[in-house]
Amino acid sequence: MSAYYDSDEDVGTMAKRARRGQVDDDPIVVNSDEKFHLHRDGFVVINNIFESSETLVSALHAQRVGTEVEEVFNYNDRSDQPNDGKRHQVPLRKTRKCIKDAFNKIVDCLQTKYPQHTVCDCNIIFSDAGCRIQAAHCDYSIDSSFAQLCDEDVPLGCLVAVEICKLYVWRGSHRLSGLKEELLKGVKEIKPTVIYLRPGDGIVFRGDTIHAGAEYKERNVRLHVYIDSPAVNREKNSTFLQRPEGDMSWTEMDRIIQ
Numbered sequence: 001m002s003a004y005y006d007s008d009e010d011v012g013t014m015a016k017r018a019r020r021g022q023v024d025d026d027p028i029v030v031n032s033d034e035k036f037h038l039h040r041d042g043f044v045v046i047n048n049i050f051e052s053s054e055t056l057v058s059a060l061h062a063q064r065v066g067t068e069v070e071e072v073f074n075y076n077d078r079s080d081q082p083n084d085g086k087r088h089q090v091p092l093r094k095t096r097k098c099i100k101d102a103f104n105k106i107v108d109c110l111q112t113k114y115p116q117h118t119v120c121d122c123n124i125i126f127s128d129a130g131c132r133i134q135a136a137h138c139d140y141s142i143d144s145s146f147a148q149l150c151d152e153d154v155p156l157g158c159l160v161a162v163e164i165c166k167l168y169v170w171r172g173s174h175r176l177s178g179l180k181e182e183l184l185k186g187v188k189e190i191k192p193t194v195i196y197l198r199p200g201d202g203i204v205f206r207g208d209t210i211h212a213g214a215e216y217k218e219r220n221v222r223l224h225v226y227i228d229s230p231a232v233n234r235e236k237n238s239t240f241l242q243r244p245e246g247d248m249s250w251t252e253m254d255r256i257i258q
């Protein structure tokens with residue numbers, strides 16, 4: 001298995017650079033050709049959804065100008081690192097043909113694969129050079145009703161690469177939601193997996209899969225699509241860190257999701 005990004009930096013170094021509470025051991029690096037199963041692993045990679053281009057990358061960067069840019073959280077509650085202000089997002093506007101074409105392909109692909117779901121909001125995510133890893137989180141609040149959903153009803157998200165990008169995922173972490181502390185005690189720690197995506201690839205992940213946006217040495221742009229389920233109302237643009245205060249079972253989660 002080889003990484004084809006950050007090639008001047010091995011994964012061990014990359015992991016050491018990440019601070020305690022994010023990725024402090026060697027993450028497992030895989031590229032997008034590896035096969036995964038959405039409900040077994042918590043995520044799946046789809047190759048070649050559309051053809052990316054320099055024009056598309058530039059057109060997406062251009063959307064950062066002249067619009068209200070939202071800061072995406074990029075602090076770490078475990079190491080008390082403050083937000084570095086290097087991760088932002090804006091809603092995708094289909095102003096150019098290259099954007100419309102790519103977006104239509106993404107919607108066609110995801111809607112065909114997940115016909116019971118609805119592909120809705122799409123944001124452009126920007127990382128500035130030096131952007132740090134996010135803290136581990138889910139995009140939904142995993143309360144008891146969420147934990148009882150059948151697999152087919154779980155809402156999904158998709159990170160789509162327009163240039164090479166990566167995402168940290170905790171494989172199998174979706175099966176931990178709803179487990180009581182006594183049961184969590186028997187679960188072995190899960191090391192993060194770094195999934196590298198080539199331009200045009202996407203990673204679809206369940207709303208209860210723990211993940212973290214990656215660090216970037218150089219600026220990077222990518223798309224984040226919400227794939228809603230009729231069974232769950234989504235709070236727009238929310239993320240849920242893995243340590244709600246006062247919930248003791250999360251001490252075990254801290255141990256498991258290293």
Ligand SMILES: O=C(O)CCC(=O)C(=O)O
Pocket residue numbers: 072073087125139159166167211212213214222239
């Ligand atoms: O920045 C990324 O690539 C992913 C961001 C993310 O997962 C989030 O903000 O929920």
